[in-house]
Amino acid sequence: MATFTREEFYQQLLNGCVLPTAQQGFEQVWTLLVLCLVCRLLWRLALPSYAKHLSTVAGGFYALYHFFQLQMVWVVLLSLLCYLVLFLCRHSTQRGILLSITILIYLLMGEMHMVDTVTWHKMRGAQMIVAMKAVSLGFDLDQGEVASIPSPVEFMGYIYFVGTVIFGPWFRFRTYLQAVESRKMSFSWFQKVCRSGFLSLVCLIMSTCVAPYLFSYFIPLYSYKLLRKWLRAYESASSFHFSNFFVGFLSETTATLAGAGFTEEKDHLRWDLTVSRPLNVELPRSMVEVVTSWNLPMSRWLNSYVFKNSLKLGTFSAIIVTYAASALLHGLSFHLAAVLLSLGFITYIEHVLRKRLSVIFNACILSKKCQPGCSHRHNTVRCVTHAEGQKDTVGPAVHLAKISFPGIPSI
Numbered sequence: 001m002a003t004f005t006r007e008e009f010y011q012q013l014l015n016g017c018v019l020p021t022a023q024q025g026f027e028q029v030w031t032l033l034v035l036c037l038v039c040r041l042l043w044r045l046a047l048p049s050y051a052k053h054l055s056t057v058a059g060g061f062y063a064l065y066h067f068f069q070l071q072m073v074w075v076v077l078l079s080l081l082c083y084l085v086l087f088l089c090r091h092s093t094q095r096g097i098l099l100s101i102t103i104l105i106y107l108l109m110g111e112m113h114m115v116d117t118v119t120w121h122k123m124r125g126a127q128m129i130v131a132m133k134a135v136s137l138g139f140d141l142d143q144g145e146v147a148s149i150p151s152p153v154e155f156m157g158y159i160y161f162v163g164t165v166i167f168g169p170w171f172r173f174r175t176y177l178q179a180v181e182s183r184k185m186s187f188s189w190f191q192k193v194c195r196s197g198f199l200s201l202v203c204l205i206m207s208t209c210v211a212p213y214l215f216s217y218f219i220p221l222y223s224y225k226l227l228r229k230w231l232r233a234y235e236s237a238s239s240f241h242f243s244n245f246f247v248g249f250l251s252e253t254t255a256t257l258a259g260a261g262f263t264e265e266k267d268h269l270r271w272d273l274t275v276s277r278p279l280n281v282e283l284p285r286s287m288v289e290v291v292t293s294w295n296l297p298m299s300r301w302l303n304s305y306v307f308k309n310s311l312k313l314g315t316f317s318a319i320i321v322t323y324a325a326s327a328l329l330h331g332l333s334f335h336l337a338a339v340l341l342s343l344g345f346i347t348y349i350e351h352v353l354r355k356r357l358s359v360i361f362n363a364c365i366l367s368k369k370c371q372p373g374c375s376h377r378h379n380t381v382r383c384v385t386h387a388e389g390q391k392d393t394v395g396p397a398v399h400l401a402k403i404s405f406p407g408i409p410s411i
Contacts, residue, residue, distance in 0.1 A: 009217050017209040025204050029250065031066050035059045036163050036258040043182035043259060052180045053157035056258075060160025064126065067166055071119050075126045078106055079159045082134035083152060086141075090149050096139030096305065103131045104328065111332040121331070125168070128329050130159055132170040132301050139305050146173055163258025167251040169275050169297035171260060179260035183269055192271035193257050200249035203278075207242035211235055241281065248276030248295065286354065287347050288367040302326060319348050 004012060039059045043052050064072035085102045089095050107127070110120050137158070140146040150158065150173065158176045159165075183189075215221045215231040222228055252273050255261045261273025280293035292299040306325045310318035323344035327337040351367050363378035364370040370379060 006217060009213075013209055013213070018205055021205055021208045022201060025201065029254075032063050032162075032166060032254060033257060035063055036254050039162050040182065040185070040257060040259045043180055044185070049180070050151075050153055052182075053153040056157045056162050056180065057153065057160050059162035060165040063162055063165050064160070068123060068126070071123055072126075074110070074115060074120070074123050075130055078103070078127055078130050079134070079156065081106060082130070082159075083155050086134075086138065086149060086155070093142055096135060096142050096309075099138040100135050103134065107131070107328065108332070124331055126166060129164060129168050129170060131329060132298070133159055133173075136170070136301060136305055137173050139309070140173060161258065161260070163255040163260055164251065167247055167254060169248075169251050169255060169273075169295070170301050171255075171297065175260055178262075179258060182259050183262065186269065188269070189256065189262075189271050192261075192273075193253055196249045196252035196256060196273075200246050200253055203242045203246035203249060207239050207246060211239035211242060214238060241278070244294065245276050245278050251275050285369065286367040287343070287350050291343060291347060298326075316348055319344050 036059075039056055042055050047055075061072075064075060068075075081102060082099060085099055086095060089098050092098065110127075137146065137150070137155075141149065149155075154177075157180065158173055161176055161179070163179070164171070210218065212235055214235050221231055252261065252275050256271055256273055262269045262271045264270075274296055276295060277293035280289050284290045284293070302322050302325065307318050307322045310321040313321065320341065323340045324337075327333075327340040330336055330340075347367070354366050357363075358365050358376065361378065362376055364374060364376045370376060
């Protein structure tokens with residue numbers, strides 16, 4: 001494409017990349033979208049609860065088979081193993097820990113080539129969702145947030161919820177029960193589905209068709225030879241970033257289309273499910289903001305079920321355990337583990353440094369933005385805060401894109 005004029009390049013890009021990418025993307029996911037909508041409509045009927053649970057199990061199974069064919073058996077096996085442990089330990093008060101150990105052993109056996117490597121890696125994303133749901137349910141039972149062990153059909157309905165079984169995101173068991181109850185199909189719900197679907201398509205096109213040519217055609221800076229290596233690195237990083245945002249917005253679309261992802265405010269529903277915040281990743285306040293905004297549901301899961309349960313070991317140890325758990329969920333890889341553990345060190349050092357500086361300068365420069373009405377004298381966010389955040393996060397943010405949503409079917 002180097003010999004094309006700019007007009008010819010845009011024409012080739014539109015006909016040779018943008019339109020085919022959009023078409024292929026839709027062809028890959030339209031079946032899942034239809035399944036989510038059908039289940040949503042079915043749940044609006046006056047069906048008994050067990051029929052609603054069975055319908056989402058059937059929809060989830062069909063979605064798994066559509067994307068993974070018979071390789072889905074490894075996801076099914078993990079879910080059955082989780083419910084068996086939950087049932088056998090129904091009188092225990094440590095169900096969350098026992099489930100975590102069981103899942104850890106299962107995942108380690110798979111990583112140790114018990115299963116074909118290609119097959120295992122392809123299933124890793126779906127297995128991660130199953131593992132996160134099962135562990136969260138175990139801890140919620142221990143803490144009394146879920147009153148009793150769900151029936152087999154309720155458990156499998158939660159695990160195979162059609163809106164999250166392929167692309168995620170994770171949510172709690174009570175959120176699943178609310179989704180199956182099926183709230184009214186309002187304009188705000190339709191608007192949220194369309195917005196998330198449109199943004200996922202934009203991110204797919206940006207990742208595939210725009211980012212690779214960002215500085216060669218769109219913003220021609222390759223004439224500066226000293227910058228060329230860095231510009232190419234940024235193009236590669238941007239492509240990874242937008243591929244992650246694509247999956248994030250797509251998971252918002254499928255989950256919302258199936259009826260999940262809302263908050264209740266009196267008699268009003270807000271369809272506000274958010275998986276990723278691209279602006280907070282690209283223009284971060286701090287490294288902590290990059291890590292949390294990359295995948296908000298997973299960040300909440302790690303904070304609720306790993307970090308808080310590890311705090312008795314100390315803050316630093318809890319942070320390292322949290323990032324180690326994330327590395328194990330993403331798969332055994334020295335490079336991946338090194339990146340995630342280095343992120344743990346970076347975020348801890350940044351947190352301590354900013355905390356001390358906020359005391360010295362009496363200013364709102366903590367890793368996370370202060371709440372309105374905080375006691376700091378200087379509570380106006382200056383651009384230097386974001387500049388410092390950018391400086392500290394450029395390197396690690398590039399690596400983040402390589403480790404999120406593994407095993408998701410490529411489009």
